[in-house]
Amino acid sequence: MIITFKIKRYNPEKQGEAYFEDFKLDVQEDLTLLDCMNEIKWTLDGSLTYRMSCRSAICGSCAVKANGHATLACQRQATHLVKGDTIVLEPLGNMKPIKDLAVDFEPFWEKINKVSPYLQPKQKAPEKERVQSPEQFSLIDDSSTCIMCGSCHSDCNVLEVDEDFLGPAALAKAQRFVQDSRDGKTLERVKNLSKPGGIWDCTHCGECVERCPKPARPFDRIKEIMTVALEQGVTNNNGARHALSFTKSVKSSGRLNENIIPVESVGFFNFRGLFDLLPVGLRMLFKGKNPPVFHKSIDEVEDVKRIYMELDE
Amino acid sequence: MIKHDVVIVGSGLAGMRAALEVCEGLDVAILSKVYPTRSHSGAAQGGIAASLGNSESDSWEEHLYDTVKGGDFLNDQDAVEEFVKAAPRVIYELEHYGCVFSRTPDGKIAQRSFGGHSKPRACFSADRTGHAILHALHEQLLKRSKSIKIYSEWYMHSLVLDGDRCNGIVVSDIRTGAVEVMQAKAVIFATGGYGRVFNITSNAFASTADGVMAAFRAGIPLEDAEFVQYHPSGLYRQGILFSEAARSEGGYLLNGEGERFMDKYAPSRMELAPRDIVARAEQSEMDAGRGVDGKDIIHLDLRHLGEARIMERLPQIRQLGIDFIGVDCVKDPLPIQPTAHYSMGGIPTDKFGQVITDAEGTHVKGFFAAGECACVSVHGANRLGTNSLLEAVVFGERAGKSAFEYAMKVDHAPVNESHEKTKVLEQFEGVFQQNGDESYNDIRNQMKKVMTENCGVFREEKQLKTCIETIEKLQEKFKNGKITDKGKLFNTEIYEILELENMLAMAEIIAKGALDRKESRGGHSRTDYPKRDDENFLKHSLAYKTDDGIEIKYKPVVITKHQPAERTY
Numbered sequence: 001m002i003i004t005f006k007i008k009r010y011n012p013e014k015q016g017e018a019y020f021e022d023f024k025l026d027v028q029e030d031l032t033l034l035d036c037m038n039e040i041k042w043t044l045d046g047s048l049t050y051r052m053s054c055r056s057a058i059c060g061s062c063a064v065k066a067n068g069h070a071t072l073a074c075q076r077q078a079t080h081l082v083k084g085d086t087i088v089l090e091p092l093g094n095m096k097p098i099k100d101l102a103v104d105f106e107p108f109w110e111k112i113n114k115v116s117p118y119l120q121p122k123q124k125a126p127e128k129e130r131v132q133s134p135e136q137f138s139l140i141d142d143s144s145t146c147i148m149c150g151s152c153h154s155d156c157n158v159l160e161v162d163e164d165f166l167g168p169a170a171l172a173k174a175q176r177f178v179q180d181s182r183d184g185k186t187l188e189r190v191k192n193l194s195k196p197g198g199i200w201d202c203t204h205c206g207e208c209v210e211r212c213p214k215p216a217r218p219f220d221r222i223k224e225i226m227t228v229a230l231e232q233g234v235t236n237n238n239g240a241r242h243a244l245s246f247t248k249s250v251k252s253s254g255r256l257n258e259n260i261i262p263v264e265s266v267g268f269f270n271f272r273g274l275f276d277l278l279p280v281g282l283r284m285l286f287k288g289k290n291p292p293v294f295h296k297s298i299d300e301v302e303d304v305k306r307i308y309m310e311l312d313e
Numbered sequence: 314m315i316k317h318d319v320v321i322v323g324s325g326l327a328g329m330r331a332a333l334e335v336c337e338g339l340d341v342a343i344l345s346k347v348y349p350t351r352s353h354s355g356a357a358q359g360g361i362a363a364s365l366g367n368s369e370s371d372s373w374e375e376h377l378y379d380t381v382k383g384g385d386f387l388n389d390q391d392a393v394e395e396f397v398k399a400a401p402r403v404i405y406e407l408e409h410y411g412c413v414f415s416r417t418p419d420g421k422i423a424q425r426s427f428g429g430h431s432k433p434r435a436c437f438s439a440d441r442t443g444h445a446i447l448h449a450l451h452e453q454l455l456k457r458s459k460s461i462k463i464y465s466e467w468y469m470h471s472l473v474l475d476g477d478r479c480n481g482i483v484v485s486d487i488r489t490g491a492v493e494v495m496q497a498k499a500v501i502f503a504t505g506g507y508g509r510v511f512n513i514t515s516n517a518f519a520s521t522a523d524g525v526m527a528a529f530r531a532g533i534p535l536e537d538a539e540f541v542q543y544h545p546s547g548l549y550r551q552g553i554l555f556s557e558a559a560r561s562e563g564g565y566l567l568n569g570e571g572e573r574f575m576d577k578y579a580p581s582r583m584e585l586a587p588r589d590i591v592a593r594a595e596q597s598e599m600d601a602g603r604g605v606d607g608k609d610i611i612h613l614d615l616r617h618l619g620e621a622r623i624m625e626r627l628p629q630i631r632q633l634g635i636d637f638i639g640v641d642c643v644k645d646p647l648p649i650q651p652t653a654h655y656s657m658g659g660i661p662t663d664k665f666g667q668v669i670t671d672a673e674g675t676h677v678k679g680f681f682a683a684g685e686c687a688c689v690s691v692h693g694a695n696r697l698g699t700n701s702l703l704e705a706v707v708f709g710e711r712a713g714k715s716a717f718e719y720a721m722k723v724d725h726a727p728v729n730e731s732h733e734k735t736k737v738l739e740q741f742e743g744v745f746q747q748n749g750d751e752s753y754n755d756i757r758n759q760m761k762k763v764m765t766e767n768c769g770v771f772r773e774e775k776q777l778k779t780c781i782e783t784i785e786k787l788q789e790k791f792k793n794g795k796i797t798d799k800g801k802l803f804n805t806e807i808y809e810i811l812e813l814e815n816m817l818a819m820a821e822i823i824a825k826g827a828l829d830r831k832e833s834r835g836g837h838s839r840t841d842y843p844k845r846d847d848e849n850f851l852k853h854s855l856a857y858k859t860d861d862g863i864e865i866k867y868k869p870v871v872i873t874k875h876q877p878a879e880r881t882y
């Protein structure tokens with residue numbers, strides 16, 4: 001089939017502004033998107049620039065945005081991506097374009113570096129291997145499949161508005177050590193990851209899981225770190241308090257108590273934090289959006305409690 | 314001029330392992346034309362060999378014999394002995410670094426069987442072992458980021474040699490096109506293989522012979538270049554890898570008649586014979602018209618393993634099949650064919666990673682090599698699966714250690730910066746100015762096609778001569794090519810052209826070596842000389858650059874414990 005590749009071109013050596021250029025290709029069944037990009041580069045325009053290497057979905061070089069979503073180009077068949085008769089190709093998001101589809105990965109690696117991405121062992125190495133059961137291995141199996149392609153980073157909705165967020169790739173890498181039975185710094189790690197910019201700044205949109213080309217699924221890993229943080233008693237922060245208050249409210253009444261949750265989240269004695277909440281509270285009051293003063297439980301609250309009991313078991 | 318004590322070119326397993334060895338006390342740079350975690354070591358799937366004996370008793374002696382028999386007795390046995398003896402230690406060390414390994418029920422590193430190995434000695438991380446080790450080493454690199462400088466997306470153009478001493482390299486920054494000389498007391502090459510000279514290959518686009526050709530152009534010979542391994546299970550037409558682990562886990566190979574044909578070729582080992590034998594068996598079936606649907610297809614059948622086993626041990630392979638060709642190996646067999654996979658040959662080194670230039674073992678001072686770009690030779694005429702990751706780690710460490718000891722003793726030697734730089738700038742300018750009418754893409758495609766068709770699993774004199782003639786014609790055409798992108802910024806096109814120039818030269822060396830080796834041994838199989846000829850060819854080839862083209866000389870094989878014997882499985 002004839003496919004039009006609408007490619008975002010950018011070459012600051014030539015002109016400052018990016019623009020779209022169309023390339024038409026007759027695409028055979030079972031050609032990958034990367035095969036098509038190569039065909040364009042090698043037969044139509046040698047200056048088209050992007051990264052690639054292994055073409056078997058393991059090196060992580062060739063992620064680009066296809067029709068608005070980060071995609072590993074070598075992993076997807078072109079004919080499966082086509083919308084109408086077109087595939088729109090753009091550089092990954094949340095990173096600065098250098099030229100055409102190649103972006104500057106430096107900020108990505110800087111974030112990886114921030115999570116102490118290496119084993120900090122519990123004790124001195126034995127003569128042979130450290131023992132790790134298949135069950136313990138399975139806790140780090142998925143996160144260790146990450147190929148650092150940057151797809152999750154590109155499409156992360158938090159990174160778009162908050163440069164300080166560690167981002168899904170760095171957090172998935174962090175989980176790889178938080179839950180490694182051989183690592184001795186679990187508590188220190190989850191304390192650091194609970195700081196602003198860490199796990200609790202994730203908005204749970206799940207976009208990173210949708211974009212991940214491997215089983216690494218960053219948001220699932222972030223949830224695992226959250227669980228470990230709470231288990232380790234790292235609760236003296238807004239994110240953890242919010243999660244605990246949220247859970248408590250649903251457990252006791254079957255719904256969210258929106259008067260209490262914000263207060264519990266910032267902490268009863270955190271006067272500065274409480275003061276910061278005031279303007280929002282007042283605006284809600286004036287617009288008549290404030291929640292009822294007396295919080296009522298739902299009728300089936302006993303069922304909810306039963307669910308909690310079963311989950312606890 | 315950039316100055317470091319030691320410069321390592323290539324950031325796969327060998328390069329990174331070397332860096333860890335050198336960084337304590339010296340200023341080290343590691344240079345890669347991709348980012349380190351993109352290196353092709355990461356594509357290795359099935360395992361890394363060591364006689365740990367975690368599931369069955371095993372010994373280095375058995376590992377040694379399997380490796381030598383697998384290599385059709387062309388291996389240098391003194392080097393193999395040190396290689397297999399070091400294996401358990403380096404695996405434990407990787408585990409201590411934090412490498413993720415699949416485990417036995419009692420928590421030890423799990424081990425599986427592999428082609429040509431008589432014991433289950435492949436330590437693995439599901440079917441992404443190379444990836445697991447690559448990332449573990451990368452983690453250690455990040456941990457030592459204060460003492461190891463990473464030059465990511467830099468290209469190495471040439472070696473700076475002064476007589477018998479190496480004083481640095483000439484490089485350029487791919488992002489800016491800026492050419493720089495890197496002065497160093499010692500240089501380690503860990504630049505990988507050159508499978509991209511073939512049409513059907515498992516190799517990454519980056520595997521283009523840059524390192525070996527930089528050495529060759531500097532007057533260093535290439536050893537055993539004719540020995541190329543064809544992996545039996547490349548995806549039909551694409552060539553990308555379906556791990557041998559698929560067969561270790563019990564997968565069958567079926568021809569077009571649905572017959573498990575390996576009993577005709579290697580009855581005792583069946584699908585787990587060494588790769589050269591399985592690849593030849595597949596090619597023979599296809600040549601006899603017994604490919605699937607009359608095409609060059611063999612079926613890799615995993616259906617009887619069941620979904621649970623496949624998901625536990627071979628999840629990546631299943632996903633590759635689904636993504637790339639829409640075949641789910643739980644329900645249907647995978648279409649495969651032999652694919653150019655690994656170069657047994659390369660830059661000759663001794664067993665300490667020191668580069669040598671002749672049969673007498675003359676050193677190039679300050680120049681070391683390890684991994685696929687080097688030829689020690691531990692693999693002989695055919696490498697066993699899982700021995701390549703091991704080679705990268707063992708000899709990466711050794712080359713690192715040798716470079717460290719050397720660099721501690723010497724000072725930087727003077728380098729004529731402008732002279733070295735000018736040569737590379739002229740090369741760039743030559744390509745930019747050339748306004749010919751040949752398409753580099755056509756030249757590349759023709760090279761790959763002629764190499765796969767005439768210098769593939771089976772070889773024969775007439776075909777090899779055609780191959781060499783065609784390559785020579787393509788080298789001429791190359792001088793009349795035309796580039797589109799004349800900018801400096803992230804110009805990937807010009808680097809592809811430089812890589813093509815390297816590959817055209819490499820292809821000729823492979824074919825010339827194959828033409829001169831009038832016997833069949835390991836991965837090199839001549840239909841006109843179907844027998845191994847120990848009397849005349851139990852020796853390594855050394856290809857030298859001369860004014861009259863390539864000259865092939867030979868050097869003897871080191872035989873210690875095992876005299877050459879008939880090789881049957």
